[in-house]
Amino acid sequence: MTTRYSKEHEWVRLDGDTATIGITPFAAEQLGDVVFVELPEKGKTIAKGDEVAVVESVKAASEVYAPVSGEVTDANAALEDAPQTVNEAPEGDGWFFRVKLSDKSELDGLMDEAAYKAFCEEL
């Protein structure tokens, strides 16, 4: 499986035509304790750059922008009762939603792990 990263600190893990999306450990650490996550509804069509989710920490709310375009096929309902999962396992059980990609070439515009690591180190 291929994982790509956006400059907005989302990870995008491709499995066939479907990508699972979440926020990176760097983003989760920066946000602090997550207390609420608002996710897109299943079936919604999203375009790259759309504001698709909101993650609220104790201190502030932050938008999550779609790193890719497509149709939302699933959202992580478990985050409703356990938003802290985003801090505990941002790259695992703390995933946000899944998208059936409409344009797989959008992944080419995202960073691979090494590039993302270098990106974070410059921040």
Place this chain on the structure above:
Amino acid sequence: MATDISDLKRTPLFELHQELGGRIVPFAGYAMPVQYDGIIGEHHWTRDRAGLFDVSHMGQRILKGPHHETTAKALERLTPGDFQGLKPGRQRYTFLLLDNGGIVDDFMAARLAGEEDEGRLFMVFNASRKEIDDDYVRERLPDGVTLEAVEDRALLALQGPAAAEVLSGLCSEVADLTFMQAARAEIRLGDGRSAKVHLSRSGYTGEDGFEISVAADEAEALARAFLAHEAVKPIGLGARDSLRLEAGLPLYGHDIDETTSPVEAGLRFAIAKARRERGDFPGAGRILAELSDGPSRRLVGLKPSGRAPVREGAQILGASDAVIGEVTSGGFGPTVGGPVAMGYVDRAYADPGTELHLAGRRGAEPAEVVPLPFVPHCYHRPKSGAKQ
């Protein structure tokens, strides 16, 4: 995220905050730790054990006159508190008032008992307001009374149910202090050294605790002496805010400002009876009218029915979605286990149990007016029930 903190002022504990892994952010012109391990954990730790806060950015001030009566009268020209009647070793919460009844700043003022402290009131201004307060006070002081900014001392707050036990272990004088009492004391630092401090049994978390003024060059040793106790952890500004919000304590610049009156803000306890009778404080016209007729709006507790925090600035909607007020503080209350907020509402909507809506980023969501505080205060009040 790469905040440039080099232009910011630093407290005497700045290096300790860095060493302890504090995440440093700008706050009122200072580089301050917003959190160490995490806001929720730090919040719970303070409610369960004891949290150590650096509040050295706040403005320590001494109002100095020839004797207590003169100094107290000078402060009474600016506030609605009874300072002539303030006994040695006691502290009061008060506020500087404008002639329109608005609040310039809210603060504590303590009268220490020692002979060397005669004629002095020790005050702690909000960091964001201290220069404004200085100008405001100095322009209105009579001859013979001066306001001195204390620049060579740090201020630490030790808050939580274990605070008294921790402090008593280092300092025998504090065990008998009750809420809003103040004293000079010596705290053992280890190595046979000790720090001369003045402190009060008070704070900004709703918990029992102390605020301790210490010489800047002894602040780090004092902080380390506290942190050496297994019950004490360092706490950042993030948890300070969630703790005070749950305790229903207003934050200047958010819940109170130059447009809000103390009656609207639920601070009528700090308008002394003798002062009401004399009506001799700034803004008395508005404030006395609000005391007798009720204010047109009131600061209330708001409990959103959902799980999402509602933030400062969200509109409060009444019947027919009419805007009847605005959220002035809002966030997640870890002890409450959900979102909590405060805001001003039209008096018709101010009773607990009133249902209304809060229009934040997700659109209008239901909420209920609830009594403040959200979490009961745990102050160490005298057991006798004697009038303070």
